[in-house]
Amino acid sequence: MKLYYSPGACSLSPHIVAREGKLPVELSRVTFDGAVRTTAEGEDFFVVNPKGGYVPALRLDSGEVLAEGVAIIQYLADQSSETLTPEKGSMDYYRMLEWLTFISSEIHKGFSPLYNPAITDEAKEAQIKKIFGRLTFVEAELGNHSYLIGDALTLPDAYLYTILRWSKKFAMDLSGHPNISAFMARMDAREGVKEALKEEGLEAFTA
Ligand SMILES: N[C@@H](CCC(=O)N[C@@H](CS)C(=O)NCC(=O)O)C(=O)O
Structure with a gap:
């Protein structure tokens, strides 16, 4: 998995969840230069997250991209063997x-x-x-x-x-x-x- 982030932005939340969950997440820093947003790999970040080119976004091992911080952290918690959520249904x-x-x-x-x-x-x-x-x-x-x-x-x-x-x-x-x-x-x-x-x-x- 690869987390697209900007230092100190709301992407820090999934980053913390990944580290607390001991998950092997790779990082890609997104550079914001006016209307131009570029990933560490040189991709146009608006293509990665077409909803608005905002962080965080998570590229899954399947290649799919999951956006929205609240969805990403729940996905990460479900991949982890650490307990990061209360019991489902409680x-x-x-x-x-x-x-x-x-x-x-x-x-x-x-x-x-x-x-x-x-x-x-x-x-x-x-x-x-x-x-x-x-x-x-x-x-x-x-x-x-x-x-x-x-x-x-x-x-x-x-x-x-x-x-x-x-x-x-x-x-x-x-x-x-x-x-x-x-x-x-x-x-x-x-x-x-x-x-x-x-x-x-x-x-x-x-x-
Ligand atoms: N709805 C998104 C909002 C994410 C968001 O606000 N990202 C900010 C950084 S904290 C951003 O990338 N802003 C740039 C922009 O909106 O153009 C989420 O909850 O994940």
Whole structure:
């Protein structure tokens, strides 16, 4: 399998899942140069992911490409002999799907407007306020257990960690969220996370 990624982008989530799952995933860095997007192998990335040329995308051993981070991490978990999801059909399994959807639509896509260089200061401030609103719930949940679903890592933890790393870029102070801060430190300390960060040339969040 080959994971198309950009350092520190949302593709870090499947990268962490691959490393935590001890899966032999090859990496291909995608270079974004304006409207031109090229893989490490020189392919046009819009051909690899015709939905919009965005990372992550996973090339399977069959040659097929699977896109959308939430789908990719569930595929990876199913390939791994490590336990990265609650038992299928259990209530916790549906909680996992609930978290993945919440992180994708309410937090990940909450950050997206901040990357628009044309955003006004007022709009940026309002957007950050909205993200912090969503984090109130996350902070409360992480007060009950070490990870989002109980005391073992599952898929949404890799996704949440990846997205919340972006808070630094926008000078969002997480110190008023001690449970989230402790979670970020806990994730930083995991071997799979350390490996993925090293391979992408990134620092630990708490560094
Ligand atoms: N719906 C996609 C969105 C992925 C996404 O937002 N990728 C960003 C990086 S975090 C990207 O490649 N943006 C470039 C673009 O949208 O043109 C998913 O959830 O996987």
